[in-house]
Amino acid sequence: MKSKIFKYIEESYQEMIKIRRHLHMYPELSFQEKETAQFIADYQRELGLDVRTEVGGNGVVATLKGKKPGKTVAIRADFDALPIQEENDVPYKSTVDGVMHACGHDAHTAIALGLSKSFSQIKDQLSGTIVFIHQHAEEQDPGGAQAMIADGALEGVDVIFATHMENYLEVDQIWHSYDYILGASDDFKITIEGVGGHGAFPQDTTDVIQIGSQLVNQLHQIVSRKVDPLKSAVLTVGSFHAGHTTNVISNQAILEGTVRSFDDDVRIQMSEWVKQVADYTVKGLGADVTVQYDFGYPATKNDARVNERLVQAAKDVLPEANIHEMKPNMGAEDFAYFTRKIPGVYFFTGSANKNKGLIYPYHHPKFDIDEKALLNGAKVIGSAVIDYLNES
Numbered sequence: 001m002k003s004k005i006f007k008y009i010e011e012s013y014q015e016m017i018k019i020r021r022h023l024h025m026y027p028e029l030s031f032q033e034k035e036t037a038q039f040i041a042d043y044q045r046e047l048g049l050d051v052r053t054e055v056g057g058n059g060v061v062a063t064l065k066g067k068k069p070g071k072t073v074a075i076r077a078d079f080d081a082l083p084i085q086e087e088n089d090v091p092y093k094s095t096v097d098g099v100m101h102a103c104g105h106d107a108h109t110a111i112a113l114g115l116s117k118s119f120s121q122i123k124d125q126l127s128g129t130i131v132f133i134h135q136h137a138e139e140q141d142p143g144g145a146q147a148m149i150a151d152g153a154l155e156g157v158d159v160i161f162a163t164h165m166e167n168y169l170e171v172d173q174i175w176h177s178y179d180y181i182l183g184a185s186d187d188f189k190i191t192i193e194g195v196g197g198h199g200a201f202p203q204d205t206t207d208v209i210q211i212g213s214q215l216v217n218q219l220h221q222i223v224s225r226k227v228d229p230l231k232s233a234v235l236t237v238g239s240f241h242a243g244h245t246t247n248v249i250s251n252q253a254i255l256e257g258t259v260r261s262f263d264d265d266v267r268i269q270m271s272e273w274v275k276q277v278a279d280y281t282v283k284g285l286g287a288d289v290t291v292q293y294d295f296g297y298p299a300t301k302n303d304a305r306v307n308e309r310l311v312q313a314a315k316d317v318l319p320e321a322n323i324h325e326m327k328p329n330m331g332a333e334d335f336a337y338f339t340r341k342i343p344g345v346y347f348f349t350g351s352a353n354k355n356k357g358l359i360y361p362y363h364h365p366k367f368d369i370d371e372k373a374l375l376n377g378a379k380v381i382g383s384a385v386i387d388y389l390n391e392s
Contacts, residue, residue, distance in 0.1 A: 001125060001390075002316060005382045008118035009375065015117070016374045019043075020110035021092035027081030027099045027106070030140035033058045036079050036109075040134045043113055047120045049132070056147030058136035064119055066126025066389070073385050074131040074153075074160040076338060077112035078105045078138035087365040103362040104165030104351065107369055109134065111163070111378045118382065128389040131157055133338075141185075141296045143334035149341060159306055160344035161384055162335050163377045167361050169350035171370040174314050174380060175326040176347040178307045182300035183232075183260040184267050185332030186293065190215065190278050192242075194287040196251030208253035209242045211285045215255065216240065218281045222273045233270055234260040234330050260330035262299045271295070300336040303343035309391075310345045313383035317376060322350075345384075349377040 028036050037058045044051045044062035052061045086093055086100035094100040112132050119130055133153050137144035154160070169175055192215070194206035216237050227233045235257060242253035259274065261267045275291045282289035314323050326348070335346050351369035352358055360366040 012114040016110040016114035023106035030080040030137035056151040059148040060134040062132040064130045067124045068127040070128025072129040074157045076133040076162040077108040102367040145334040145337040165351040166348035167352040173322045173350035178304040180328040183330040184299040185296040186259045189292040190255040191290045192253040199247040205249045212253040297332045298336045317379040
């Protein structure tokens with residue numbers, strides 16, 4: 001059966017490229033993906049799949065049932081774009097000012113639709129069901145995954161697969177993990193209120209810039225002094241705004257940052273420590289403080305057994321030397337919500353090609369991929385799906 005599905009995927013390859021380029025030309029931001037969702041739904045209906053639209057918002061769920069009963073496998077593909085002005089000079093350049101597919105979601109969708117077409121041609125030989133979960137709004141918290149799950153996207157699903165284009169990795173390679181692969185992502189906003197005044201008379205003020213500077217230093221002590229060194233966390237203050245001119249001491253400073261972690265206990269502790277350090281530091285220096293701490297996506301953890309199935313399936317597609325176990329990184333994905341409900345695997349498909357100048361990372365205005373990644377990603381997922389459905 002694998003030889004057949006590989007054959008159909010190869011026959012669908014040029015159409016996958018065409019789909020990807022079409023979506024790339026007409027990107028839509030998170031929670032605004034009306035036309036993209038309609039395109040996906042129309043395509044899946046033409047293949048004869050059962051299609052649900054407006055799942056948890058703009059999500060689309062398409063179900064392909066094999067002739068015989070069996071397990072149910074889901075393939076998740078996100079389809080929202082980013083608020084970035086594209087700088088590539090290509091025929092399929094974004095036609096929407098200030099919006100582009102700079103993270104490969106157009107490719108993820110093309111892979112899913114190519115797989116749907118390929119599996120549709122052997123559905124009479126399939127034992128089980130394949131569910132295509134086309135997810136909206138991955139890029140913007142709270143994301144689309146939770147809402148789609150609440151709306152029944154995972155009903156009856158036994159296992160789920162997803163891939164992501166990876167321009168830190170040359171095409172024809174796969175990165176995977178048996179455990180955590182991405183971190184949890186949380187944000188904070190700290191507002192310091194002091195007493196402003198003339199820059200020549202600091203004794204008459206409570207200088208929020210000086211206090212904020214002290215706070216930045218104190219916050220950066222949390223990971224090194226409070227987190228178990230055998231566990232991981234990152235705290236970054238990415239924004240510090242206060243004052244407007246040289247000779248005025250501002251009465252307000254605002255610090256914003258992000259916290260990344262894997263362990264759930266560390267995640268909760270980091271939120272408590274940020275609040276505690278901010279409170280003690282700022283009040284100890286005579287100012288008032290408010291801390292807003294927002295929990296974002298949890299850490300993405302793969303199921304070890306399903307990941308082993310993926311690795312073995314990938315060996316049917318690529319040389320074993322091109323399949324790499326990776327260390328987790330502190331990026332974040334709301335695919336984590338799916339794998340907290342059912343076993344699943346998230347992996348990276350190499351999409352860079354130095355010879356073609358396709359080297360820019362995701363979220364870059366020159367991000368683009370070697371489209372052979374579409375073929376590789378589809379074959380690896382297709383191989384894993386067949387193995388899982390045939391597993392006794």
